[in-house]
Structures are given as C-alpha cells and as structure tokens.
Amino acid sequence: MKYEQEKIRNFCIIAHIDHGKSTLADRFLQRCHSVSDRDFKEQMLDSMDIERERGITIKSQAVTIEFNSVDGNTYQLNLVDTPGHVDFSYEVSRAISACEGALLLVDASQGVEAQTLSNMYMALDHDLDIVPVVNKMDLPSADLERVADQIEHDLGLEREMIYPVSAKTGKNVEELIEGLIKWIPSPGGSSENPLKCLIFDSHYDAYRGVVIHIRLFEGTIKAGDEICIMSNNSKYKVEDVGIFKLGLVPQKDLKAGQVGYIIAGIKNISDIRVGDTITLTKNPCEEALSGFREVKPVVFSSVYPVDTNQYEELHAAIDKLKLNDASLIYEKDASAALGFGFRCGFLGLLHLEVIQERLEREFGLNIVLTSPSVRYRITRQDGEVYFLDNPAEYPDPGTIELCEEPFIQADIITPTDYLGSIMTLCMGKRGIQTSMNYLDEKRVEIKFAMPLAEVLFDFYDKLKSISKGYASFDYEVIGFRPTNLVKLDIVINGDRVDALSQLVFKDNAYERGRIVCKKLKQEITRQQFKIPIQAAIGNTVISRETISALRKDVTSKCYGGDISRKRKLLEKQKEGKKRMKMVGNVELPQSAFLAVLKTSDDD
Template structure:
C-alpha cells in the first residue's frame, strides 16, 4: 500500500478516561468488529484486564476506513494508563507518527494525562486532543480545555468532543487522524528495517513477533536476520491484526503487523531489536528502546516444590512478553527455591502474581516487596541491593542511599494541606505548587520511592475522595539513615521477613511487625519468641504462648472416617504454610511487612 494512505497513531490518557472504549468504537464504525464484540472491550483480552477493568498490555490493530473515496489503513496501538505501565506507552509511541490525547470531560487533565502527553511531545508526534464522555450529566468541557492549554500547551480550539460510549463524534476523529497525522516515511525498495515493539508466546507456533516496518518490504517465505545478535530465521507467516490475526503476503513501509518465524527459544526475540533481510541486510539498526529500570522487587516461591520448573517456564514467557519484568533464581532458608522478580511498581507486581495464580494455576508464596538501594562501601565500591538479605554488615557501609522520585500530585484545592502533611510524614521535600484553575492545583514533591510504592496511591485517593492523581519518575539516589531490620522467630533469623527501614522509624515499625506476626502465626505446642533486631540489638519482642491441640480428642471410639475427616481438615489448613525449623509460618506472615507499612 502507498504510504500516503497509511496513518500510525496511539491513544494515550490517564487511567479510566476511555481509551479502550474509544478504540473499540473506532473498530465498530470501520466494520472491523460487531456490536456484540464492542460490548466486550475486545482489545483487553487478558483475564486480569477484564477482571480489573484496566489495560495492562498495549494492543496493535489495523483499521481500514474509507474517506472521500480513498481507503486508508489506520494502525492503532491502544496503551495502558497506569503509571506502572508507562514503559508500555513509550514503546508504543516509538512505532507511531501521531497520538490521540484523551481527556475526561469531567475529571479533566490528570497526572498521567500530563506524563503521557509530554512523552508524545518528546517523541515528536502530532497530537490531537479529544475530550471524551461529553454525554455525562455533569461536564466541565470549557474548563478542561483551559487546563489542556495551561498545563500541556495544546490549542483548545482544535480539540474534538466525543462520547466513545454513545458513538458521538467518532467520524470526526477519523477525519482528524487522516488530516493531522502525517503519513509514515520510508522507501519500499530500501533495505528492510522493522522495529520489534512487542512479542508473545504461542504454544503451537512459537514466538509471534510484533513489528512496525520503517523501510523496505517484508514478504512471506524470506529469510530474516535479527540485528541484535545476528540470528536468522525463515518467515512462515506475515500478517496484521484486524483485530484478530489475518495473514497477508507482505508488509511495506509504515505498516504494522506480525511475523511467525518458527522461533521457539524464548530469549531469542528482544523488544527494540531491528529485523532486516539476510540477503540484503541494512547497514544500521534502528535506535530501539531505553532499557526499563525495575525499582520494586519481591521473592516468588512455589508452595509445592514440584512447581519450580513450571514457574520458571511461565516467568520466561512473561518476561518475553513484558520487557519491563525481570527474574533471577534465589533460595531462602525459610521458603526453599524460588525467584527474585523485578517490577516497575506495585500494580505491576500484583498483575504478574495474579496472572501466574489464575492463568497458570501456580500457588505462590510472595515475600514483602522492597525497592532498590545503592550502597557505597568502605572499600570505595558501589553496590545495588534489591534484597534486604544481601545488605552487608554496618561496618562495611559508608553510605546507604535510597531512590528518590519526583512526584507530581494533581488534587482539589481543598485537599492541598492534607497532601502536604501526608508527604511531610513520609520525609518528602517540597518543590512547588501550581494552580491549574480555581478548584485544582499541582503539587510537586521529592519523595523516597520506598514511601511511595506501598500505599501512597491508596492514601491519596482516600484523602481526596478519589479526585487526586499522581505521577512519579525516578531522579536518582540520595544518602539516608537507613538500617536493615531482621526478624527472628524462636531465635532464628527469617531471611524472607528482613526489611530496610529508616532508623527513626525502626522501633515503631519493629513493634508493629512483631505484633502483626503474633496474630498471623498460629499457636504451637511450645512457646515462640518473635523479635525484631538491628544487628545484635533487639528492638521489639512478642511471645506466642504454647498450645496443645489434639483435633481427634473428642472422637471417642466410633468410625475411623470421622477422625480422617478431622485430620484432612487440619492438613488443608497447612496448605499455604512453609515449615521453618519447628515453627509453621503462614503465607500472610510474609506480607506482614507490607501490611505494617500500610498501617503506618
């Protein structure tokens, strides 16, 4: 197809502003899906996306739309809105020439609206402002357009007004895309260069690679080369997403689609790689993507040790499909063999865990999450720590540094004082306040990432009755008075419960944690001492008194089946427990560190 009839665009917005609904409406009006499919949010096909009502993975789809007698090929990439998945947004924008900035007609410009709009501007994309949900009983359209001009700098007179749910103004969106978004550049007869922007694993066909062709033409049956490692493979199938996978003969400049090349090894495809032809290769690879930096880590261990290999295979597949997720094997005295997993944030972590437990039916024990710390040792070396258990003795540490995030809050004016107090309690450094209108303001703080990831989002929503939003970016590491706090159960350190805390919070956090553990750990037939310690100094202690329990004591004589039922019930209660020494520690106890942080 001639490139002048191709448009590549993305939809970016804050969470819940209607991206997926607008994408489905574009598909419906172009005839790509039926009315029944429209009601199912067809692009959000993961179980976790349907259950939570959010987009987790970016989706590519090709739409054919007729305008003034000409058929245009519109390649849409639907993107997530949550801050944890900002990396998915940046990858999608690299494959586009334009973006629809979607804004709720009542909520207006939110934190992720600003972050994603700036990402699109930095990527040099043509931006079309779309005000969605104009059918709501109460809207603030004029005020919202003023916010767009004030905060983002886009002209309000060119903004489109639509209702994705009711289908109002959708044809104007099609016309604006064709008019304002430039066609892709690239020559059909140049050496092939195609950007790998995503991939997924199919149990029957192997790795399916999502590509955006920048230059040249790719035909079915050709031999391609991945420029990252020089590996070659034969193209079995070429196709596009319409929205289901539909094979075609070739993909030309500007087109978005997929290739099936029989690659079976999970690590052979790299997001950001460049695909070229083996016979006539391109001289220079495309820029690709900056590597995402995981900042939240936790341990994941299978409850059943026989699931270890299955868990490793599924983590491999997830890391292939999600470049911002990493994992490495580790072992724990308390939990056995498992994996240390890295995430962009807490929601990202919850999604991965939910997909493993629901889609793959793997029962997991997950340790409390923690962020990455940087240590300057006395020998002059710098060390990154993502597991509290790896922190060396205090005598070897010259500086203990924690990650700092520049955090922007957009909140109602009446809640400014509450949010400033919330940030001050979490060791935040005030930077600026900017009023976006008579009713809303943007407050900027520098906060330790460890104080943000646990529950700052929940606290913000509670304090502002749901109207406040936040966005953050890591700006570096800063020295702080941090210590490693160990938890001892019956005199033995439980490595999976170790945590890093600020020294001023250590005693209070330690007391809260051992009290929580006392509730979570069931009584045994012997006394159990629960202690929190910094080095050799115990800072808090609780004692779990002894208990003797015989579940069959009430069964006097009679049928053995009654006793068997009681024993089976007792065994079921131990299912999500792990034996440590002589003390059984339940799964909930390993998340006590997180729960205590939320209570604080």
C-alpha cells in the first residue's frame, strides 16, 4: 500500500477490565480481512498462554490493518490493544502516547466504571480525540439508554457520537470503523523534516535482538540509516524497518504518521527506554519528544528456587523475562532459610502472579516467593533518608527518626446499596475518605486516601464480594505519610525464618502474627518432637501455636505392674524427645510460604 498521510489513523482501545477490548480487536482483524477464518483464534493479539487462560491482556499489542471505506478510499489503521487491569495502567499510557484517537469502550450492562474514567482522563491529558463505544449490545441485560446517559453525564461526551456494537457477534463493527475514520484525525508532521520518533514499546527476538516499536512524528527512516537514541546518545545502524501485521512485515521505509518497528542489532533491551526519542545522527531534530512517566514498581518480593541447585537456571529465566517485560526489576538477594535468590519489584500483585506463573510454566522452575512488601521511606536520627523494601534490612528501631509508607488515592464507583459496607471495609484498612460524589440516583463515586500496604493482599477480593461484583476500583500512588512500622519475625523451633519476616503497621501486628502462626501450624508436618511457632516483635513474643509431637505409646508393653515402671519409660522417652529437638530440623514446605501470603483469616 502506498504512503498517504491523510489516510492514516492511529488509535487505541481503552476501557475498564473485561469490557471487551480484545474481542473488538478480533472483529477489526476479521472485518478488514487481516486474518483468514482458518487461522483465526480468539484473542488474536494476546500472545501469551496465561493471557488466553485468564482472559486478560497483560502487554499492549500494535497491529496495522487496511480498510476499504464506503468513500472508495483505502485507509491504513494502526490499532493498539491495551490492558484493562489497574496494575498495567503504565502499558496504557505508553499506547496512548502513540495515537491521535481512542475508542473508549463501555460495557452495555455494567456502565461507566472507575478505570473507564481514569483511562479517559489519561487520553484527554494526551489531547486524544475520543469516540465512545457501547459494547456487549447482544446481552439480555444491555441497557443502552442508561449507559448513554452515564457517558453524557459522567464523561461529558456527546450522545450523538456513541456507537452501540456487539464485539462478540460483529454487529455494527463496520459502522464503528467508518466512524473512527470520520472522528479521529490523520497524523500531523512532515516526512521532509528531521526524524523524530517515539519509542512506545519493545520486545526481544532471540534471532534479531531488540525489536523497537516506534511512532514517527516527523521525518523518514529506512534500512542503512544511522540512528541516535537521544537520552543516552547511543548510536546504531538500522538493519530493517517495517509495520506490524500479525507478524513483522518489512517495508522500504517508514514516514511521518506511521507506526512500525526498527531492528538495529541491539542486544540488550535495557539500552532502550520506553518514552525515548530516536533521531538521525546526520540530521538530528532539535529537541526530544516529551516522554511519559517512568514505570515505578510498587510491590517487592524475593524469589528463591526450591532446589538450591536451580539458582543459575532461575537467574537465566529472570534475565529472559526481563527482555520482554521492561517493568520487572530485580537484584540478587540471599536468605539464611532459603539460600540465594532475587529481590524483585512488580507493578502490583497481579503482575507478581503473572511472573510467578511464567517462571514455573515457561522455564519449568519450582520457586518460593516471600511475603510481598511495599517500599517504605526511613529517616535515621543522623538525618540520612533511604528507601526500604526488604524486612531483612530493617535497622535497629532506636536509630530511626521517622518511618513513612506509600499512600494511594483509591477511586471506587459502587451502587448505593453497598456504600455502607464498602466504607466500613476502607476504614478498616486505615482509609481516610476524601470525597463522595453521587453520579446518579443509583451510583456513587467515593475517594479514599489509603496505605498501599493495606490494599495489597485481599482488598480487591473483599470489595468484589461485598458488592457482588458491581463495585469498580482504580488507584494511583499519591506520596508518603508517617506510619508506626514494626518488623514481625516468625520463629520456628527457636530459629528466626528471615524469609517469613514482614514489615507491618504496629496496630495490625498482633492480628497478622496470630493468622501467620495459625496458617503455618496447618502447613508444617508433625515431627517426633514439639514444634513451637512464634510471632515476635524484637524479643517480645506476641503470638504462639504449638505443633504437638508424634508419640509412640512406650507403655503399651506394660500389663499392670508398678506405676514407677511406666513412669521410667515415659521419662526416658521425654529425654529422647529433648535430644531430638536439639538436633532436629523443621522442613518448611513451599505451601507454607504461599499460605503466609493469604493473610485473611478465612478458617
């Protein structure tokens, strides 16, 4: 297809989780004949098995499709499918920065939800033209009038622009494609100007190195050009350029307005920073494009191999995962209980679960994760300020002047029936209500300032069960606030298990310690001796459970006779148990570490 800038449309699909983004992308591919019926499968753009199984998008994907419009022209549509889960909002911001327009999807039965709002505001910050789409019109519970009122009232978008579609059946999808050509503008810029293009993503190819996903704002690029990456001034020679179909399709060149890829023999993905600007060394542009926010991990956990001989394999596996997931950060770590491993930073608990599953599935590793923690800010009495995410590095409390923990702004939209229960839940998690706004007679939006550590574990599950699935949740980190932090140690058979240590809010320490001891008692197998399990803060034990010993009946051979004979046998057994306890080792199964992660008392 020949290059015509006015016939290019760059757009992304944004929505709350599970509103049908990937299904709509599938229909676009089918309607534009980008995939044959024989090769088609559900969630075409989701490349990972885990994405298909869970029905979620984890990594945003770009694809170029050609559409023959009723006006007789052929348009080049560059579509970016984005994730919906709050953990991956960073992926959404990357996709938005490469587009001129966005299709904002709203479920016809659920209506406008928390991430619908936050994704729309993100798109407006980037000056995108927004086309509202009401999806799932094939559902019996679909209510177009109610959802159209919400879009007009909550989002401030025009009712006349709304396209009701069913991504599942394909109803009205062609009208929607015609509509996005009408409402979303063609890209600006000139192919004659000095090259200026944005890196909005990258992935690693085992044979060709790093594949850089780019959006050209100015200029032209072709194979043989020498490029310069503006943040670190590194230079590379371009080997290949092209566009994304369902694979990589090489092109002679790429020009202003297009979305495509560059391969330049780059071996290390960490040399490429998303949000960076690429230009030519011969004729560079004057200033870089304004990038977007740097990804910041919010949850930290250590990963150890169950078999210590698999350490090198784990190292290689995390290295390979890092090549395709720039948001994963890691450093070497060691534990007295578990040996050598890695301290990793994640975007959220779902991200942690995804990485864990990928390590176990794709690399066949058996791993143990320590209890997730957030990053605290510690001010020492000598004035030194540093960040702490590993309980093992918690200093002597006497040297600490101030502890601060990260706070989030939680944005919850719920039907009014569940308002009281949700407010009780948030306040129980140390939440402070900052605002309440009735969107209509049936729905209310509430905002809470809450500690991130309280939201990590079971908050989302409890919110969904309290509201029967109707409440929606979105959050952003808003800074640090003072807290009363203590280190909770777990002592098993007199030995502190550093991998089970946690940093917790002091008032919650007793409850957390009680639950952890109770869980461990269920998981650890009984031995020939008593096993005490204790939760302690410093030298103060705050909770204890005891696993009773397996006991042989040594008096069974005594039929009658003097009681002193039985007593002698029992004393001898007692001495043996004492000796055994001194040399005995308590094996902690992998399930014990996983049980500690579930801190809610659901027994």
